[in-house]
Amino acid sequence: MKALVYKGARSVAVEEVPDARVQEPTDAVVRLTTSNICGSDLHMYEGRTSVEEGKVLGHENMGIVEEVGPGVTFVKVGDRVSVPFNIACGSCRNCTTGWSSFCTRTNPTEGMDGAAYGYANMGPYDGGQAELLRVPHADFNLLQLPKGTEHENDFTMLSDIFPTGWHGVVLSGMQPGDRVAVFGGGPVGLMAAHSAFLQGASEVYVVDKAPDRLRLAESIGAVGVDFSAGDPVEQILERTGGHGVDRGVEAVGFQAHDAYGEEHPELTLDNLVNVVRTTGGIGVVGVYVPQDPGLDEPAKADRVGWQYGTFFTKGQSMGTGQAPVKRYNRQLRDLIITGRATPSFIVSHEVPLEQAPDAYEKFDERVEGWTKVLLKPAS
Structure with missing residues (x-):
């Protein structure tokens, strides 16, 4: 075959x-x-x-x-x-x-x-x-x-990808009427946005910089947030009157890039901690790995230095893993x-x-x- x-x-x-x-x-x-x-x-x-x-x-x-x-x-x-x-x-x-x-x-x-x-x-x-x-x-x-x-x-x-996007929303603890931010406008992120609406979200933000992905997000009623145009956390906070969102979905994973193309594995986790309100929830379905052969020290992939202190202080919750x-x-x-x-x-x-x-x-x-x-x- x-x-x-x-x-x-x-x-x-x-x-x-x-x-x-x-x-x-x-x-x-x-x-x-x-x-x-x-x-x-x-x-x-x-x-x-x-x-x-x-x-x-x-x-x-x-x-x-x-x-x-x-x-x-x-x-x-x-x-x-x-x-x-x-x-x-x-x-x-x-x-x-x-x-x-x-x-x-x-x-x-x-x-x-x-x-x-x-x-x-x-x-x-x-x-x-x-x-x-x-x-x-x-x-x-x-x-x-x-x-x-x-x-x-x-x-x-x-x-x-449809069950994975759905699972990301479930892991976040979303309730009908919640605002949701999805970081990553690839196929899983778009499925998470679609799923959030199906589960009753009042508003969904999709963060990416690719115009075609942002157009697809907007085609289903989500708000596209172009992170190459400025800090996505600040953009969402401005749109929500400083309140942020109730729930977030991480649909990027360990190869997250900033607007200049530099890799930062902690980037989307930090952004979600900062944009989700106190006591809100985060669902992580982007892939993270314990070993990354692309690094000089592959085991470093297992040590992602994200803002856990802020996460703890805000009383947030997080669910992770494959759907x-x-x-x-x-x-x-x-x-x-x-x-x-x-x-x-x-x-x-x-x-x-x-x-x-x-x-x-x-x-x-x-x-x-x-x-x-x-x-x-x-x-």
Whole structure:
């Protein structure tokens, strides 16, 4: 089968690899119809993780079930499915308490709970930027979708970024009527803004400097805040009469940049501490890592010097971590079916798998208009 393979920093290629196959009785094999390039894939693409060369990338996947193992009893061949990026067993303590993103049984990597497709430190699983994908524990992990092709570009967001944006808002503790600031206008940040409105936010600010991202934020009723035009905290405080916001979502992660392009891993955390009111909440779904090969001392990534003293003094709360997709994806699917949610508004490009290397390069370089890329392996 054809698959996108990691070759090294800023180098990926579409190659022939062995077909994905059923390896355990509870496996299924899915033929991919859509697989997205995620902003977090760029950490690997840029050489900022320990992902091994030869890894098939891609954790935002959907398609049609082509084969099931003898232990699969619920999912059927021919089912159209969304594949959560979490690979979970369904029976460990974390899975049974709703934390499928921190499954204790599926990732053999020492010190890591939680597994995923095609991602650094998240287990030995190949990703879905390919023609076929092996799905372990298929009955637990797969979400069935209506047959056909309707809502394809909306449903493809269910594997990761829509639930992740939703989770960021939930982690912040948002209540209906709250004001929310989302730092980062990439796909996850835009999904957080969309989710905040769906959950009842009175006002949402999206902070970024890319004009195309800010336009998308404004297209759904959010207030775009261009941090290249001035301190985003001051801009939001001015708009809110000095009150700030009730809740904040961090959707940037450890590679945060200032307006001049310099990296500051603490930047968005500091901004959120300063713009969220006393006793307000912050949800962090941007990726932070314990090791960063892009640094002279990789372990320094685990020591982010943010304004914890101010955070404590303001009595704020913070929730962090990868989204447990299964906790949300059924409800979000139904919001799409009924027309309440339309996460496909962020899609800018749909390309065949063969064009994935060029798409990665353009997405990584933040070329104007490249906001969300969908790969179509069957094209």
